[in-house]
Each structure stands twice: as structure tokens, then as C-alpha cells.
Amino acid sequence: MAQTLQEQERLIAALRPTHRHRTLFISDLHLGALGCRPERILAFLEQNDAETIYLVGDILDTWYPVVPQWTDVHDSILSLLQRRAQAGSRVIYLPGNHDNALRDHCGTHIGCFEVTEQALHRTADGRSFLVLHGDCADRRMFRAHVWTRIGSWMDGALRGLDTRLRRWGRTLPADERSAIDVILSWVKALMHFGDGFEIRLTDMARAQGQDGVICGHSHQAALHSDHGIVFANCGDWVDSFTAIAEDAQGRISLLQAVEPQRAATTGRPVAGKDAPGLAG
Numbered sequence: 001m002a003q004t005l006q007e008q009e010r011l012i013a014a015l016r017p018t019h020r021h022r023t024l025f026i027s028d029l030h031l032g033a034l035g036c037r038p039e040r041i042l043a044f045l046e047q048n049d050a051e052t053i054y055l056v057g058d059i060l061d062t063w064y065p066v067v068p069q070w071t072d073v074h075d076s077i078l079s080l081l082q083r084r085a086q087a088g089s090r091v092i093y094l095p096g097n098h099d100n101a102l103r104d105h106c107g108t109h110i111g112c113f114e115v116t117e118q119a120l121h122r123t124a125d126g127r128s129f130l131v132l133h134g135d136c137a138d139r140r141m142f143r144a145h146v147w148t149r150i151g152s153w154m155d156g157a158l159r160g161l162d163t164r165l166r167r168w169g170r171t172l173p174a175d176e177r178s179a180i181d182v183i184l185s186w187v188k189a190l191m192h193f194g195d196g197f198e199i200r201l202t203d204m205a206r207a208q209g210q211d212g213v214i215c216g217h218s219h220q221a222a223l224h225s226d227h228g229i230v231f232a233n234c235g236d237w238v239d240s241f242t243a244i245a246e247d248a249q250g251r252i253s254l255l256q257a258v259e260p261q262r263a264a265t266t267g268r269p270v271a272g273k274d275a276p277g278l279a280g
């Protein structure tokens with residue numbers, strides 16, 4: 001089938017990414033859910049490549065209770081990642097609670113992707129990091145899968161309502177956050193209120209003798225060493241549009257995707273190894 005000019009431009013851009021990292025960590029894309037922003041994910045991935053790409057869980061949203069929201073852009077994201085793997089990048093998929101079904105495939109490959117529950121990543125400067133989604137560190141009461149189901153149902157119902165309100169009211173640009181978006185991110189933040197989630201994960205990494213932990217799950221992007229070792233959270237692609245990257249020297253930074261109306265989505269560091277309080 002003939003490609004449109006836009007598709008050709010995307011393909012060319014994807015072959016010449018603006019930023020080449022040593023490692024890229026990205027989580028909580030929630031592909032298939034209503035809150036997902038596939039265009040922003042694709043634009044970021046087209047411009048950011050890495051020798052190793054960790055998909056840190058909740059990439060697919062297989063728990064979504066209504067008909068999955070799936071478009072050509074969703075397909076393009078998966079085929080771009082597949083092309084990256086075929087071109088030599090190592091792509092590692094760490095399942096989360098929303099793509100829990102993939103946990104049955106841990107220790108195997110799905111296409112070009114390695115699937116594993118958790119990974120140990122060694123940085124260019126010799127540090128070792130535990131990489132995992134992080135749902136194993138939920139408070140005991142939220143650990144049951146029924147909470148993922150209830151959460152997905154509430155998220156779907158509220159975002160469906162939000163879509164209808166936007167259609168009727170036509171008051172908000174499509175990319176602007178509504179009150180419902182804000183409420184949903186508050187609920188997520190409340191579920192992970194306090195630093196218990198961070199402490200449980202850093203304790204787990206410390207017990208294994210690691211220098212830090214890199215996770216997703218809470219949708220709260222972070223990069224600090226408040227608990228004695230490095231805690232990095234990729235954030236998400238529903239609200240924060242962030243990722244964690246490692247450069248050729250082993251420096252770790254938190255990338256924030258630039259809003260599409262401002263500039264081409266490239267991702268700029270908002271915190272790095274040299275940020276105050278961040279241990280090397």
C-alpha cells in the first residue's frame with residue numbers, strides 16, 4: 001500500500017533519531033486504555049533510541065474493561081520497537097499489573113523482545129540497578145488483582161465521561177487536562193501516598209546489594225537518593241510523559257517530553273546524576 005507523506009516522514013525520522021542513549025527506561029504507556037496518548041509516545045520514541053530499551057511494565061493494558069482503544073498509531077509504536085530490536089537494540093519487556101498476562105512468558109521471547117519479571121542493569125560507570133515494574137511493592141491491601149480491575153473500570157468510566165463532556169462542551173483543546181484527568185492522577189497519587197512504595201523498593205534493591213532501583217507503576221516520575229540508594233521512577237505516558245535515560249558515561253537522567261504544540265517532542269533532562277542530592 002502506498003505510504004502517505006506523513007508516514008514517510010515518520011519513517012525517516014525514526015531511522016534518524018535525534019537522541020541516542022545508552023539505555024532508555026519507559027513504563028506505563030497503557031496502550032489500549034482510554035487515557036493513553038499514542039501520538040506523544042510515538043513522537044518520543046521516534047526521536048529517542050538506545051542500545052538497550054527497558055519496557056518497565058503496563059505497556060499494554062490488557063485489563064481494560066471496555067473495548068480496547070487501538071489505532072494505527074498503537075500499531076506503529078509496537079512496530080517501531082520491533083524495528084529497533086531488529087536493528088540491534090536489546091528490548092526487554094518487564095510485565096506489570098495491567099499486562100500481567102505476559103508474566104506467563106517470563107524467561108522467553110515474544111518476537112524480538114526478551115520478557116522477564118525483573119532485570120539487573122549495569123551502567124557504563126559500573127553501578128548495578130534492579131529494574132522492575134514495582135507492583136510487588138504495593139501496600140498489601142492493593143496487591144490483589146481485583147484492585148487493578150476496579151481501577152481500570154473506574155478509569156475507563158471516568159475517561160469515557162470526560163470524552164463525552166469534551167464533545168458536548170468543546171471547551172478544552174484535546175491535549176489539555178480536564179478536571180477528571182486531574183482527579184484520576186490524584187487518586188493514583190493517593191494510592192501511593194507517602195514514601196512507603198519507594199522505601200519498599202529501595203529496601204528490596206539494597207538487600208540484593210544493588211546501587212539503586214528503576215521502576216514505574218505509581219505514575220510519579222522521580223530520580224533521587226533520599227533512601228540511601230538511587231530511586232528512579234519512569235513516570236507514565238498518561239499524565240507525566242517522562243522516561244529515564246542513561247548516557248554513554250553512565251549518568252542517569254529523567255527526561256520530560258516537550259509538549260507537541262511547543263516543539264518537536266524530543267525529551268529534555270529535568271534531573272540528572274549531577275542534580276543536588278543525587279548519589280553517584
Ligand SMILES: [Mn+2]
Nearest residue numbers: 058096097217
Ligand atoms: Mn502498574
